[in-house]
Amino acid sequence: MTQSDAPIFEVNAVSQEYQLGSSLFRRRYLRAVDDVSLQLRRGEVLGLVGESGCGKTTLAKIMMGLIQPTAGEVRLNGKRLADVPRLEVASRIQYVFQDPYSALNPRHSVGRIIEQPLRIHGVGAAADRAQKARKLLDVVGLPQRLIDSPPSQLSGGQRQRVVIARALALRPDILVCDEPTSALDVSVQSQILNLLLDLRSEFGLSYIFVSHNLAVVEHMATSVAVMYLGRIVEHAATADIFGNPQHPYTRALLHSVLAPDPGAGIPDLGLGRTVPNPAQLPTGCRFHPRCPVAVPVCSTKEPARGRGERWAECHLVEGSASAAA
Amino acid sequence: MSTADTLLDVRGLRVDIPTPNGMLHAVRGIDFDLKRGETLCLVGESGCGKSLTAMALMGLLPRKALRTADRLEFQGNDILSLPEKAFNRLRGNRMAMIFQEPMTSLNPALTIGQQLVDVHRQHRNVSTKEARERALFLFEKIGVSAPVERLKQYPHELSGGLRQRMMIAMALMCGPQLLLADEPTTALDVTIQAELLRVLRNLQEEFGMGMILITHDLGVVSRMADKVAVMYAGEIVERGDVYQVFNRPSHPYTRGLLECLPIPGRHKHMAHLPSIPGVVPSLIGDLTGCAFRERCQYAEDRCGEADIDWRQLPDGQGYQCILPASSDGVASEVSR
Ligand SMILES: Nc1ncnc2c1ncn2[C@@H]1O[C@H](COP(=O)(O)OP(=O)(O)OP(=O)(O)O)[C@@H](O)[C@H]1O
Ligand SMILES: Nc1ncnc2c1ncn2[C@@H]1O[C@H](COP(=O)(O)OP(=O)(O)OP(=O)(O)O)[C@@H](O)[C@H]1O
Ligand code: SF4
Ligand code: SF4
Ligand SMILES: [Mg+2]
Ligand SMILES: [Mg+2]
Numbered sequence: 001m002t003q004s005d006a007p008i009f010e011v012n013a014v015s016q017e018y019q020l021g022s023s024l025f026r027r028r029y030l031r032a033v034d035d036v037s038l039q040l041r042r043g044e045v046l047g048l049v050g051e052s053g054c055g056k057t058t059l060a061k062i063m064m065g066l067i068q069p070t071a072g073e074v075r076l077n078g079k080r081l082a083d084v085p086r087l088e089v090a091s092r093i094q095y096v097f098q099d100p101y102s103a104l105n106p107r108h109s110v111g112r113i114i115e116q117p118l119r120i121h122g123v124g125a126a127a128d129r130a131q132k133a134r135k136l137l138d139v140v141g142l143p144q145r146l147i148d149s150p151p152s153q154l155s156g157g158q159r160q161r162v163v164i165a166r167a168l169a170l171r172p173d174i175l176v177c178d179e180p181t182s183a184l185d186v187s188v189q190s191q192i193l194n195l196l197l198d199l200r201s202e203f204g205l206s207y208i209f210v211s212h213n214l215a216v217v218e219h220m221a222t223s224v225a226v227m228y229l230g231r232i233v234e235h236a237a238t239a240d241i242f243g244n245p246q247h248p249y250t251r252a253l254l255h256s257v258l259a260p261d262p263g264a265g266i267p268d269l270g271l272g273r274t275v276p277n278p279a280q281l282p283t284g285c286r287f288h289p290r291c292p293v294a295v296p297v298c299s300t301k302e303p304a305r306g307r308g309e310r311w312a313e314c315h316l317v318e319g320s321a322s323a324a325a
Numbered sequence: 326m327s328t329a330d331t332l333l334d335v336r337g338l339r340v341d342i343p344t345p346n347g348m349l350h351a352v353r354g355i356d357f358d359l360k361r362g363e364t365l366c367l368v369g370e371s372g373c374g375k376s377l378t379a380m381a382l383m384g385l386l387p388r389k390a391l392r393t394a395d396r397l398e399f400q401g402n403d404i405l406s407l408p409e410k411a412f413n414r415l416r417g418n419r420m421a422m423i424f425q426e427p428m429t430s431l432n433p434a435l436t437i438g439q440q441l442v443d444v445h446r447q448h449r450n451v452s453t454k455e456a457r458e459r460a461l462f463l464f465e466k467i468g469v470s471a472p473v474e475r476l477k478q479y480p481h482e483l484s485g486g487l488r489q490r491m492m493i494a495m496a497l498m499c500g501p502q503l504l505l506a507d508e509p510t511t512a513l514d515v516t517i518q519a520e521l522l523r524v525l526r527n528l529q530e531e532f533g534m535g536m537i538l539i540t541h542d543l544g545v546v547s548r549m550a551d552k553v554a555v556m557y558a559g560e561i562v563e564r565g566d567v568y569q570v571f572n573r574p575s576h577p578y579t580r581g582l583l584e585c586l587p588i589p590g591r592h593k594h595m596a597h598l599p600s601i602p603g604v605v606p607s608l609i610g611d612l613t614g615c616a617f618r619e620r621c622q623y624a625e626d627r628c629g630e631a632d633i634d635w636r637q638l639p640d641g642q643g644y645q646c647i648l649p650a651s652s653d654g655v656a657s658e659v660s661r
Contacts, residue, residue: 051486051516051517052484052486052487052513052517053484053486053487155371155372155604155605156371156372157604158604182511184371185370185371185541186541186543186582186585186586187370187581187582187585187600187601188370188371188600189585190585190587190597190598190599190600191600193587193598194597194598194600197595197597212513212515213515214515215586215587215588215589216587218587218589218594219587219589219592219594219595219598220595238594242589252516253515253516256515256516256518256519257515257544258515258519258542258544258545258547258548259544259586259588260543260544260546260547260571260583260586260588261544261547261548262547262548262550262567262568262571262572263547263548263567263568264547264548265548266519266522266523266526266548266549267519268523269516269519269520271516271520276470277470277471279471280470280471
């Protein structure tokens, strides 16, 4: 798999603010995504990891055009997502939902579900669509006999295969997978991961792979973005993130990976009890209330914003834009 | 063996659910026990009966489901024959459950604060103010930001992770002796998961709370469990202390599960991971022989002919398979 240089997908300075109940005197906003820029190249698998509520799903939805960001833009092959016709967007980028149980209409058959994107966008005649659905069953490794079954007769792994088959119907280049295996068993998880890896090498797919499972991200991703309270605080190639993490938050994350090791206990990550509140961003470095190595400047000055291929937004990181400044 | 320390003693627990296609035998005669302060982890494939096992203990099964058992004792008291009213006094009080799906135990129409206060006042003679203080104390323990504000929020206003924490707070409001935690950290990111698991551990030590922890995550199991029961298709197929099950798995299903985990250094980047082919059998009607045989690489004819005997090893580990117990050699290959 070669990765060509021009990004097929870009997120440029995107922010998303949600309004939290307004009172007569003041409106309160929650900045779920804060000035995020990312790029995806063909064949790349960008792992997106981070805390619950840090904005992963919001960012994934912005990427899909499901949410209009309050600032910034998304570009697909150089064109603003907002200017690209819906069919073209759908045939380039598709979403694989976190939960295979609620993602499927219980009243429709597997075949109907898989061909739904084709029907919505008026692609092909009915017979072609049925034919295509049968092919897609093969692609994702589902037996043909399931084509008329309702989702209720399928196992979780089979349902996630249906979700993936449906996402593939319009032959997209990019799949945004939001926790694609977190609802599945480990025995089935590896089947789905193997399927995603096969689809990548067969069809040259690229993925944005959102997951809280770092072991899975390490296995699947070519590069990793670590998100904290709406920002990508570290970005690097997978081997660098896991072999030589720079940001203190990334280090804590890696420390929290619980590989099977009976009796090893649950590590103390040194993050304390302060829990991040996206509605009230800390001053300075947004990680400072939890950071085990914070220095005085951290609570007053925000580290310089990262850009390029590799960055860590931390005052202590040598060579980071802020250390150089 | 029942001792004074025994919190829970379960023999031959079955859950059967009538369906249009026949009787679904979801839990097919399982045995386990739990002592004060001990953690038993239930692991196994989706649909193998873990949640129904927990719900059967809580008396919260789906309406049509039938619960039977040879013995079902909580702190030495038979709960099979306990009248509904007496059981209601236990539930949410001395035994509490954290549900897999947060929305099933949170009422969308009430604020978090109202729900936490209600559950506490239902079982304890406390004022609203005291109940609120208890809630804030638990919020602090489990790490909830902006705690006072949270009390005024509705469940739908919270992220998945926060909802999960609210459920944990709800279950802990009355300081239960037995906590049934069904995938309590699955929706959470790893740093919060680690912190919450430590909290559960500490609360357990502090109050001698026994815990049945249901989780898919074998990493979590290995670090939290004193004892492990591996379920497959409604049965316990392997059981033992955590070291036995992880270092010397004897049932092919247990071994398969451990091999499936992506572990850096063991699996090449982006290479295929081992998996267990096939799917679990239907639980409707009788199952003869080993339920795992369609997926088992060691299956022989006799695996399908008669029910498989339980093999009890002298050190307490046991499993349900015709194969001899695995040697330590096989084990170390699997776990590293
Ligand atoms: N429609 C909304 N209105 C107000 N706030 C919202 C809305 N959707 C999300 N939020 C808030 O924005 C933040 C980011 O949410 P998001 O769902 O993107 O996080 P996440 O990283 O996907 O979290 P999780 O891991 O829990 O799924 C959270 O604090 C959440 O409460
Ligand atoms: N209300 C119900 N009616 C009919 N069948 C049910 C019902 N609830 C559960 N079942 C079936 O009983 C079996 C055991 O379900 P249970 O929820 O205990 O599984 P589980 O081990 O908790 O799975 P998971 O890991 O997916 O949560 C499954 O096959 C399920 O489909
Ligand atoms: S800038 Fe300071 S507080 Fe932020 S991560 Fe670096 S050391 Fe920690
Ligand atoms: S009893 Fe037979 S089929 Fe079942 S796990 Fe053992 S060897 Fe495999
Ligand atoms: Mg999310
Ligand atoms: Mg369950």
